[in-house]
Amino acid sequence: MDDKVLTKGFDLKGLFEIEAYLQNGGYKAVEKALLGMTPSAVLEEVKKASLRGRGGAGFPAGVKWSFVPQNVDTPKYLCVNADEGEPGTFKDRYIMSHNPHLLLEGAIIASYAVGIHLALIYIRGEYEAVARRLENAITQAGERGYLGKNILGTGFDLEIIVHRGAGAYICGEETALLESIEGKRAYPRLKPPFPASVGLFQSPTVINNVETLSNVPFIILNGGEWFVEKGLPKDGGTRIFGVSGMVKKPGIYELPLGTNLRKIIFEYAGGMREGKELKAVIPGGMSAPVLKGDEIDLAMDFDSLARANSMLGSAAIIVIDKETPIFEVLKTVTRFYAHESCGQCTPCRIGTSWIDKIVQRIGQGKGEEDDLDTIIRLASNILGKTLCPLGDAAALPILSLCRKFRGELEGYLPR
């Protein structure tokens, strides 16, 4: 698989130590950017690469960076979103544990491009071992002069701090993440203002996903055009697909954006487990609307999936087999969102809990005839009416499960 970029060195022993990283060409991108390029040249290159956010929303990273106002008195911050809470998603953990220096390198270059001197990696609390590995990498990078004061003698300063998350799904929402870093309850903020202008501690802030930033060093080394060629014109580079569920070889697969979903499941992930038949696929983390088994001849990129009324999200592919009752999937989904709704805005707070109460009741054999219609109505009333994307993230999969598998779900209700 020649297409690998990010995960290329993952099989190298001890890549997380700086010696091994340097031997394999590590920090060359930082040297190139800081010693040979102006911040605006770096920004242009990243823009040219059509690097879209890997956290889920797919916002072009270069454009995001360019929104940060340059003439401000306050400091500017970079927050690395390593909260990775989307069920089915485990790619960032792999990057950070196998190749923490790659993320640091990306963070250094992004900070240089935007003029940031403090970056925070907000890592989910459960990733304690990974957090320590990151901290170790930060110390090593500091010792070699890639972090701290006057990096590579350029006069550019950057400090990176690892901030352990507060243990809620909502902390991965970028503005809730900011609140959490500020020591507050992780409630998403009302937008606008957007974090690029008013972010952490009221200052301009860039928030990027781990995978997004980890692509940056390669863009700097090989150029934006090379990156686009690796993927699609509007969606450059590769993507780390995390495949889980009833496949023979679950795991992460780094493939070009636009790779066919069926191919990912049946070729790369080895196909369905012995004796299992494909029923459904959730293509982009639990928030993504489900695809039926016959809907998976799809290019895995943001736009193709949007056209198929689903989303690429975090590119976490959950494969569901015929023996798994869709009701169990629905129950898991509703319980998760009811549990993780932060409670700030009402449609999400009450809506997710109400739907979950109905689903749990159906599970106890006490379903009523109109329950499915009620669930669809309630999910539609959540959709588009909440303060942050969590409401939609809950409503979309619920709606798709209820609509696409209505026949199967009706079997749980009295006739």
Add this chain to the structure above:
Amino acid sequence: MVKIFIDDKAIEVKEGLTVLQAAKANGISIPHYCYHPAFAPEGSCRMCLVEIEGQPKLDLACSTIAKEGLKVRTRSPKVIEARKGVLEFYLAEHPLDCPICDKSGECLLQDYYEQFGLFNGQFKDPKEKREKRIEIGRKLLLDRERCILCTRCVRFLNRITRTEDAGIISRGVHAEISIYETELIENNYAGNLVDLCPVGAITDLDFRFKARVWFLEKKESICPHCSRGCNIFIDFHPGFPRVKMSQRVCRIRPRDNEHINFYWICDFGRYNYAYLDEQRHHKILMEREGHGLGLSREKTEIMLAEKMKGLISKEKAARIAVILNTRLTNEELFLADKIFREKLHLENIFVADPLPGKGDGFLLTEERTPNRRALAEIGIPASAPDLKTLAEKTDFLLVFGSSLTEAWSMDAIKSAFDKIRTKVLLTTHLSSLDPLVDIIIPTPLIAEKSGSLTNVEGRVQVFSPALEFRADGLPEWQLLLDLADEMKIDPDYFGKLRSLESIRRQMAKEIPFFNR
């Protein structure tokens, strides 16, 4: 100014206003729970969703800035459907215990259901059980089942009192308002949480089960308890004709005034209202051999005028003294100053006010009367009564109010008063001064009269009676005018001052301060 369109109606609004504010300023109401004019938009209640042309999703009226040319729909099918949907979520987990809820009748859940809901309940599952009676302040109860988590209370305590007493605990549908386990909300503004709460989640122990709000009459007034002059509503129950229950005041609420008290009043002013109904004088009394003898207003006025005239006609300086106070209105202080100082040239004009208290740095001032500032503006020296002078140089004493008892012992007052032949007390309430005087004339409270007051910042506020003055007495300004008339003091001058308006016009003419 920018021009926007709300429901096809073109309106001009100040730049920087939100759609909700712009709509409100033009008489278009958009429902909301979390938004409150005292705070920045919160955006969590989702009730104010409106359609904005060019936007794929509904937008918040509370946080969207009204930009030139913006086209807003507040009553489109999409908006109405969304509102209904959001409201359904609120009511799903609401206990619907309106029959025993104090907020019933002025609750935004009820109001919006009437306006935008009217659906049948579809919620078939058990509602969350929560605590329904948590004491969060000396007079505040929190009912977590009724709470809709608008967080107005949290924001009030964070941003207005800055005491940070409350917050939210737990997540999702389990999220609840909480205070610290060991501490109650104890500040002088805690009572505002009750008004601020759009539903019946925070209720007032003082008002608990006292009256259904739809029986209350709500009248505007000014708080008389300090010199801030906060604008208030006096809510009173008019009483029932067939059962034995007479009119009684049930609560005091703040009335918005962006120049003075914003949306708040202090608890000192809020809970201090029993005086409106209790311990009042009902008729004019004259002390006769240990008994109170009823007198008519006319007779009393003639008698007082005669006594004063008798003293004035003598050669020596009139042995008349007056004790004023600053619960008197601008007009009353002006008339008193005119008559006693300027026309009668009395030397002994004093002011006896309640003792000052502690200010709180926000609204409550040290002075505990509403019109102390007017003394200086009118030019009345704030000289405290000198009991020795009173005893030695007075035959006729006119006392406004009973605050004398606060600064002097009863013994001292009694021994001075014993030496004065005639003592007349104009007062609102029964007090220990009553047995020491010869004539008692009931007067109305600020809540019962008309006039104007000058607050500590020099803001003059005109007010009308909120409550009926039901005693057989008269307001001080009326008595002063009657005395001037009876005593034939400068009829040309006082003849013109027949109404409070004419007195105010005269004040404006003579005192530049009042000519604003």
